[in-house]
């Protein structure tokens with residue numbers, strides 16, 4: 788099936804955001820957690836730029852399905868090697884987007900299934916919860932990299948925490964396991 792997703796825009800300035808109210812779904816999480824890769828997987832395309840090294844996405848990048856739905860590829864957090872002056876501008880843009888954007892419908896927060904929740908993840912979930920409580924969903928990424936039963940147990944523990952501590956619906960994904968992507972995609976399409 789042909790994918791009708793396309794790159795829409797790369798935004799560095801709040802005033803340049805798309806003016807319409809098409810629903811927006813955000814992908815956020817630490818640098819290198821797999822946000823851009825997951826966007827490519829669910830859109831069955833290569834519209835998002837991915838990289839082996841962290842800090843690839845440094846703006847808000849919008850992808851759009853017809854006039855129905857947008858995905859927003861967020862810059863990763865927790866990567867310290869980026870000049871502070873650039874990061875200040877980016878933080879301001881993210882802050883303003885989160886405070887003022889009215890058409891945010893879902894918020895996917897990605898956690899690397901091998902590394903679990905870090906302090907910054909916990910902090911961000913808590914902050915987002917204030918405004919977006921029912922719109923936040925957790926995604927544990929790169930599950931193909933869990934090699935033994937001990938590592939699978941860690942994922943089980945993370946799932947339990949997502950449910951019991953954070954009270955969030957969650958997904959376990961691997962861009963190499965198509966069934967995990969289909970589940971996420973179906974859920975995403977419910978935003979339509």
Ligand SMILES: Nc1nc2c(ncn2[C@@H]2O[C@H](COP(=O)(O)OP(=O)(O)OP(=O)(O)O)[C@@H](O)[C@H]2O)c(=O)[nH]1
Nearest residue numbers: 818819820821822823824837838842843844863962
């Ligand atoms: N094995 C495996 N590797 C993955 C998976 N998802 C992403 N990766 C790899 O992880 C690396 C980072 O992926 P990106 O999608 O660029 O990560 P990102 O979160 O967009 O990173 P930033 O834009 O820097 O914040 C790349 O080398 C991907 O190929 C997965 O499900 N399994």
Ligand SMILES: [Mg+2]
Nearest residue numbers: 822823843844
């Ligand atoms: Mg990226």
